Amino acid sequence: MALFDAVLELADDHLVLGHRLSEWCGHAPMLEEDLALPNMALDLIGTARGLYTYAGALEGAGRDEDDLAYLRGERAYRNLLLCERPNEDFAHTILRQFYFAAFMVPYWSAAARSEDETVRGIAGKAGKEMAYHVRHCGEWVVRLGDGTEESARRMKDAVEALHIYVGEMFEEAASAGIAALPSRAGMRGEWEATVDHVFGLAGLSRPVVPHPQTGGRAGVHGEALGHMLAEMQSVHRAHPGATW
Amino acid sequence: MYSQGLIGADGRSEETQAFLDAFQKRIDAEEKIEPNDPMPEGYRRTLVRQIGQHAHSEIVGMLPEGNWITRAPSLRRKAALLAKVQDEGGHGLYLYSAAETLGVSRKQMTEELLDGRAKYSSIFNYPTLSWADIGTIGWLVDGAAIMNQIPLCRCSYGPYARAMIRVCKEESFHQRQGYEIVMTLAQGTTDQKAMAQDSLNRWWWPSIMMFGPHDADSQHSDQSMAWKIKRFTNDELRQKFIDATVPQAEYLGLTIPDPDLKWNEEKNGYDHGPIDWDEFWRVVKGHGPMAKDRVKARKKAWDDGAWVRDAALAHAEKRRARKMAAE
Ligand SMILES: [Fe+2]
Ligand SMILES: [Fe+2]
Numbered sequence: 176m177a178l179f180d181a182v183l184e185l186a187d188d189h190l191v192l193g194h195r196l197s198e199w200c201g202h203a204p205m206l207e208e209d210l211a212l213p214n215m216a217l218d219l220i221g222t223a224r225g226l227y228t229y230a231g232a233l234e235g236a237g238r239d240e241d242d243l244a245y246l247r248g249e250r251a252y253r254n255l256l257l258c259e260r261p262n263e264d265f266a267h268t269i270l271r272q273f274y275f276a277a278f279m280v281p282y283w284s285a286a287a288r289s290e291d292e293t294v295r296g297i298a299g300k301a302g303k304e305m306a307y308h309v310r311h312c313g314e315w316v317v318r319l320g321d322g323t324e325e326s327a328r329r330m331k332d333a334v335e336a337l338h339i340y341v342g343e344m345f346e347e348a349a350s351a352g353i354a355a356l357p358s359r360a361g362m363r364g365e366w367e368a369t370v371d372h373v374f375g376l377a378g379l380s381r382p383v384v385p386h387p388q389t390g391g392r393a394g395v396h397g398e399a400l401g402h403m404l405a406e407m408q409s410v411h412r413a414h415p416g417a418t419w
Numbered sequence: 420m421y422s423q424g425l426i427g428a429d430g431r432s433e434e435t436q437a438f439l440d441a442f443q444k445r446i447d448a449e450e451k452i453e454p455n456d457p458m459p460e461g462y463r464r465t466l467v468r469q470i471g472q473h474a475h476s477e478i479v480g481m482l483p484e485g486n487w488i489t490r491a492p493s494l495r496r497k498a499a500l501l502a503k504v505q506d507e508g509g510h511g512l513y514l515y516s517a518a519e520t521l522g523v524s525r526k527q528m529t530e531e532l533l534d535g536r537a538k539y540s541s542i543f544n545y546p547t548l549s550w551a552d553i554g555t556i557g558w559l560v561d562g563a564a565i566m567n568q569i570p571l572c573r574c575s576y577g578p579y580a581r582a583m584i585r586v587c588k589e590e591s592f593h594q595r596q597g598y599e600i601v602m603t604l605a606q607g608t609t610d611q612k613a614m615a616q617d618s619l620n621r622w623w624w625p626s627i628m629m630f631g632p633h634d635a636d637s638q639h640s641d642q643s644m645a646w647k648i649k650r651f652t653n654d655e656l657r658q659k660f661i662d663a664t665v666p667q668a669e670y671l672g673l674t675i676p677d678p679d680l681k682w683n684e685e686k687n688g689y690d691h692g693p694i695d696w697d698e699f700w701r702v703v704k705g706h707g708p709m710a711k712d713r714v715k716a717r718k719k720a721w722d723d724g725a726w727v728r729d730a731a732l733a734h735a736e737k738r739r740a741r742k743m744a745a746e
Contacts, residue, residue: 201716245493325729407490414610418607
C-alpha cells in the first residue's frame, strides 16, 4: 500500500495543477500563451494518467484512472497545497508552475534510476517535459520580474503568496522509506539553485517563511480545492457507471 | 474552425482593366498568388477580411468548447478536449500569420474583433449546455468547417491555401473525435442518449446555417469565385454536408430535427426543410445568445493580459539596452 499512497500523491499533484492550468485555455494574455499553458496542462494530465493507472494496479482493487480522479472527495486528495492554489493572475500561475517544475526536474531525474520499471518509464518522459516547463516559466519569471513596475510588483506579490507552500514539497509524506521513489527532502539543494538563478535575473529574492503551510498530504486542503473537484467531477458523478 | 462564406466582402477595385485581366489570367492558369505579387486592391481586401474572420473564428471558437474542459467526464476526454481547443488556437495563429502577409497586423485585427468591427463565425454565439455539445460541435461544426476549408486548400492565395492544408488535417481529426464522443453517448445510458439527441436538436440548424445564405441571396460570391478564393457556392457546400451527415446520424440512431428531410432520388441528395433566415441574420448581426459574452470574454483576456504584454516588451527593450551598453 505504501507505494500506492506515494504514487497517488504524485498523481494528485499533477492532475490538480494540470486542471488549474487548463482553466486558462482561451483566456491567456496572448495567443502564444493560449497554446503554451494548455500544452503544459496536457503534460501534467498525461503524467497524472500514467500515475493513476499505476496506482490502480498497485492497489489491485480494480480502480482505474477515472475512479481515482473522479470518485474521491477533497479529504481523500493528497496533492500539495501549492498545486491547488487558484490561478489569480499570470504571475501567480507562472510562478506556481516554475516552483513545481523546478522540484520535479531533479525528482524525475532521480526517479529515472528507480528500481521500479514503471516509475522509470514515467520519469523519463515527465522529466523532459518538466525541463521545458522550468525553461518556459523561468523565462517568464525573469520577464515579469524585470519588465515594468507593475509586473515586478505582481511578481513579488506572487512570491509572497506562494512561498509559504514551498516547504511542503520537500516533506517525505507517503514516500518516506520507499525505495522505488527518490527522497523528496533531497531535492532541496537543486530546487534552491534553480530558483536562485532565475530570481537573480528577475531581481527577486527568496523570502524567509516563518510559518510554512502544509497539510495537503493529509487531505487537509485550502477551501479552493473542494470547488475545483466539485466542478471537475460533476458530470462524471451525475452519471454513475456510465462510459464516456 | 470556420465556415459561412464571407460576411460583408468588398471586392471593388480601381486598377486598370489591363491589370485586372493580367491578374485574372494568372488565376485562371491556377497560379498561386504570393504576398509580394501585384494584386487588385479588392482581392487583397477580400482576403484580409476573410482570413481575419477565419482567424477570429478559431479564437472565439475556443470559448464554447473551453467551457467544458474543466468538466470533461474522463481524463482521456479531458486531455483530448484540451488538445483540440489548443489546436484551434494554433489555427488562429497560422491564420493571423497568413493575414499578416497582406499587410495587416495581428494587433490591428484583434482590436477590430474586440470593438466589434470584425466578424467571426456566428456558430460560436450559441451556448454549450452539456457534455454532448462537445461531441456534436466536433461532429457537425468541425464537419461543416471541413466542407468549406477543403476547397480553400486550393485557394488562389498561396499563404492561405498552405495554412488550410495544415488546418484541414487537424479539423478532420476533430470531426472524427467529435463523432466518436457522440457515438459513445448514443450507445450509452438512457440519459446519455437523451443528452446526445438534445444536443443534435440544438446544433443542427445553426450548423447548416454555417454555409451562409442561399446562393440567390449571397452578394459577394461571384467575384470570390472568379478569383478562386471560393470554389463552391454556399448551397453546394451545404448540400454536400447534409448528404454526408444524414447517414452518420442514422447510424447513431439519432434523429435530425427536420421533419422535411428526405432523400431525393432525382438530384441524388437530400432535400431539407426551410431554414430560419430571421434567426440566421439576427445571429450574424451580433444578437446570438452568447454574442455579448464571447466578445466580453475575449476583451477581458486581452485587457487582463495587457500588463503581461507590456512587461515582455519592456524586458526585451531593457535587454537590448543592456546589451548595447556592454558592447
Ligand atoms: Fe480550427
Ligand atoms: Fe477544429
